[in-house]
Amino acid sequence: MSHIFSRHCHATPPRAVGGEGCYLIDDSGKRYLDGSGGAAVSCLGHGDADVTAAIEAQLEQLAFAHTGFFTSEPAEKLADLLIEHAPGDLDRVYLVSGGSEATEAAIKLARQYWVEKGEPGRGRLIARKQSYHGNTIGALSAGGNEWRRQQFGPLLLDVSHIDPCYEYRYRRDDESAEEYGARAAQALEDELLRVGPDTVMAFMAEPVVGATAGALAPAPGYFKRIREICDKYGILLILDEVMCGMGRTGSLFACEQDGIAPDILCIAKGLGAGYQPIGAMLCTAEIYQTLADGSGFFQHGHTYLGHPAAAAAGHAVVSAILNRGLIARVKEQGDKLVTRLEDRFGQHPHVGDIRGRGLFRGIELVADRDTKAPFDPARKLGAALKKAAFNEGLICYPMSGTIDGKTGDHILLAPPFIIEDAQLDELVDKLDRAITATI
Template identity: 60%
Template sequence: MTHVFHRQLNTTLPRAVSARGISITDADGKSYLDASGGAAVSCLGHAHPDVLAAMHEQIDRVAYAHTSFFTTDVAEELAADLIEHAPAGMSHAYFVSGGSEAVEAALKMARQYFVEIGQLQRRHFIARRQSYHGNTLGALAVGGNQWRRAQFAPLLMAVTHVSPCYEYRDRQPGETPEQYGARLVQELAGVIETLGADSVIAFVAETVVGATAGALTPVPGYLRGVRELCDRHGILLVLDEVMSGMGRTGTLHACEQEHVVPDLMTIAKGLGGGYQPIGAVLAQGRIVDTFARGSGLFQHGHTYIGHPVACAAALAVQRVIRRDGLLAAVRRQGQALTSRLQATFGDHPHVGDIRGRGLFQAIELVRDRADKTPFDAGLKLHARIKRQAMQCGLMVYPMGGTIDGQRGDHVLLAPPFIVTDGELDAIVERLARAVAGALEGLPAGSRA
């Protein structure tokens, strides 16, 4: 009997009792390799001594102080650290308790910026289909995850969605990646013209798409084209790096690899590594200066923003990443993961695509590799793979609706930055067993 309102009410979950390194152990003594970092969160793995020590020290000093009364040394230190390593022009960090809150804050920050400069007519957000930006109502509205949006649709603000950058399925024969990216930019330009450029607040996008479509990377030049288009019309570019940022793709910020600087950027998961709930919005100096010269306040806030223990955990995580050279490790082990996935699944009859960057990669499952036909959605292949993986002692992040919110299955991998070669071997071997077990369990004829 449980009194926890679990997200799935008809499933009995194993009870986690201990965690260390990249493994979690349940109450029955079974160990699971955390190949997804939970939800791309546990960048340092579990029970890192430096992070635990920093949290204990902060608890002994100041455990909580409401930000309408006080700032704290640790919040100031973390903000300074983040800005020192942020994209050009970023001047301030606004702390929240997670990714959804970060996106919600960024949307309100973007709208208030135009209120501050007297452009009250700007009211539209543009985002992409097959995106995920969080589960609060504002974040859900800009997100393009149809399954999560469906039952709450009447409550969501109107947002215009354009095509995702989904090269595997949407780049046309004979079209180069650059031409495909240019076509997407032209689609966005047409939507901006239809809405009226002076009525658009921001374009919101994940730099590398995470949960909804599985590690979709932008084609060369696409985000630079988006940036130029936004600049031309005075539209803000909000990049969501809640999942793909803070080192996950091999650079601290995923946008570094695109040579693009956003106006607002959301970060979370890898910021604190799961040791405490924390996220942030990184803001360009001109936006913060506009607020300071105008109303002098950001009309937004939550009880636990800037929580001292969360800030201490995040600061320790970031210092460990730099001290231990873990960005280089992500790039190195990312290549190792790619080579293992290619060796195991490259010729698999039901794996159509292997994609991603760094330690943020995915496989997309298909019924037919030749024409990329997905499995019937009713089979819930992604859920079958998750069950099989847990039986194998492996945590992965599968999702359905990869293509359009209904059809398609993928499995996302996001192991901790400290993952070893031996652990990568075990992850891919167990994933292969899980995929095989899930496929073998399908009804007769469903794989033909």
């Protein structure tokens, strides 16, 4: 009998006892190809000696010092490294313990910024349907997946949600990808005018949507227009790169590929690569200076902010991504992965769309390719696919509710950046068998 409060009360997962490169190993000796990096976390794979050594060295020197009293060398070094490579005017780093903490901090910072600027009427956040920003109350309020939100409705903040940029479902036959991108972005301006721009503090979005929509990349020009709208009405742009950032899509920061920079940016997952729990919120110098010139205090905080061992891990991970040529490798292996997926599933009767960037790829499953009709949600296809793939020795990330939180199914793939060609073949073969067994 286990005393662990597990994610699902009626399922006992196998016990992981080891990790080696792109594989996890359970207590029976079975090896699982980590085709989703857990949840797009394990970008360096398992058992990276350099990262482990960095953590061990830091623990021998200093395990913990509360940021209410001290800063630390690894926290300072990680912040410097991130800002050295960050886009736009991002200048300050607030180190937390994970993605939900990062997005929660971003929402609270956006609010306090406007209070400190003397505009306390700006308290509304606009986000998108079918987004996911975390599981704390503020982050869940920002998220746009109705299934995740439903039972917690009475606890959630009042957040406006506009349609996502979802070309496969929403682009009309008579418009180009660029025209659709402009139309999708217009939804933000329409909502701003509906609620009153002077009541809005920020717009929040994932550059490439992860868990709830399956590597959903924006149409061309979408985010440039979003940035223009935010600037026109003086609202902040918060980008959530918790899942899609840190090299996952082929650039260190995902927004670089859309030619924009946010006012506040959130990262996690790949920042620590699973070796330590860590996330970060980055903001511009102007936002930081507004607080510095006002109260001088961000009214927020957690015990493990800037944890030295976690920061040492983060610095080692980001250094590895940059110094080992892994961003170029993400592009190269990502191209190979999508070619394999298209060759195997491009004409599959139940594959409607193959999408994404870099080593962040999604497959949307449909009951009918011609009509794009989804499967009946009663089939619980996502759960069945996860189980079938796991039985094959493949870890992937299937989800249901892709379209509206209730209907639609997709599979998210986010393997380690170190994945080899033969392992790409193994991933596609095992996924094919899982899909065949399930559908």
